[in-house]
Amino acid sequence: MIIDHKKYDLFGKSMVQNIRIMAPFTFDFPISDNACFLYMLQGEMQYHRDEDRVNIPHKHALFLNCIQAGKTISSLNAAGINEIMVVNFHPDILKRIYDRELPLILQSAIISNKSVELLNSNFLIEKYIEGLLFYFQHPALVNEDILVLKLKEIILLLAQTPNVQAVRTIFAQLFSPAAYTFKQVVEANLFAQISMNELAQLHNLSISSFKREFARHYNSTPANYIKTKRLEKAAELLLISNERITDIAFNCGFNVLANFTKSFRDKYQCTPSEFRSGRGIVYLRVARK
Incomplete structure (x- = not known):
């Protein structure tokens, strides 16, 4: 009252x-x-x-x-x-x-x-x-x-x-009231330094609702999809840029270099430095066959 x-x-x-x-x-x-x-x-x-x-x-x-x-x-x-x-x-x-x-x-x-x-x-x-x-x-x-x-x-x-x-x-x-689609928000923040909970908040969803909606759109979990996309982006930058590996990791959403190196090795069977020095070209050739 x-x-x-x-x-x-x-x-x-x-x-x-x-x-x-x-x-x-x-x-x-x-x-x-x-x-x-x-x-x-x-x-x-x-x-x-x-x-x-x-x-x-x-x-x-x-x-x-x-x-x-x-x-x-x-x-x-x-x-x-x-x-x-x-x-x-x-x-x-x-x-x-x-x-x-x-x-x-x-x-x-x-x-x-x-x-x-x-x-x-x-x-x-x-x-x-x-x-x-x-x-x-x-x-x-x-x-x-x-x-x-x-x-x-x-x-x-x-x-x-x-x-x-x-x-x-x-x-x-207030000045641009149009709402973004679920995928637009996800793709725009793939490489940002934000947590899963913060990403859910960008959608105005609880973490459980966000995970359900993510599975509906991507047929995958947020953690798996986002990590895969970040690693693919990092691999691309290793081949086409001269940025430091630490900077590439950070710009692709990894804030701990050791975690980035382990995840990268798990996916590409080599370290980021080995990938850059030539193993990356070999990997890509095999992947395309």
Whole structure:
């Protein structure tokens, strides 16, 4: 049950909201055309996405694209008051306040459908939230210029978090809302230094759902398919480039040289250096017969 709800609008649309909710509760977001920053001021909530559940502890935040993401939160405690601060990011308002050029954080060339990111406790963001609370306590001080400044401020702070890549991806979806296919996301990230869990997140899927979907598209496991493609790419680079073997391994997604060398030997029956020195040509000739 919502026991208190205050908000300020910017250019006719909700920009910042302070909401106090009595537990237990389940709250469904209305379908919206914006992204939002949801900060836990008091209590602890849980975000629902398919079979996934993401806990949002006190002083943590959730940044999400409200167009593509799941839209349900619920309380984790049986009783008590939960308080959240929500900042909304509407694409038309962002274009209006950045009338010359959108900042880099609102642009992304990453091929990903990721629409949700959990942000850990952050001192600067805590101070930002304290500033918003001050304006809710002194509404006579609030005007359009203040709200524009506060909107730009949180965007600058998000650009300084360790989650900036995910934040950029989610912001960019507001301006290019088309979703990528499952295979487009996989192929675009084959050689990236990311874990299986992170790759699943780029699809907005749990790891179990990602593995099922991968098997449906590729008739293989993610680990086998991705390792094979990375080794094939490394073998190609060994023959056509003068890059160091360590650099080739890293650029093909292997972050431990020993693991790369073992996997390469298992597949090609020689070390990467032997492959480069001539064994690779022999291997390719035999493979083509």
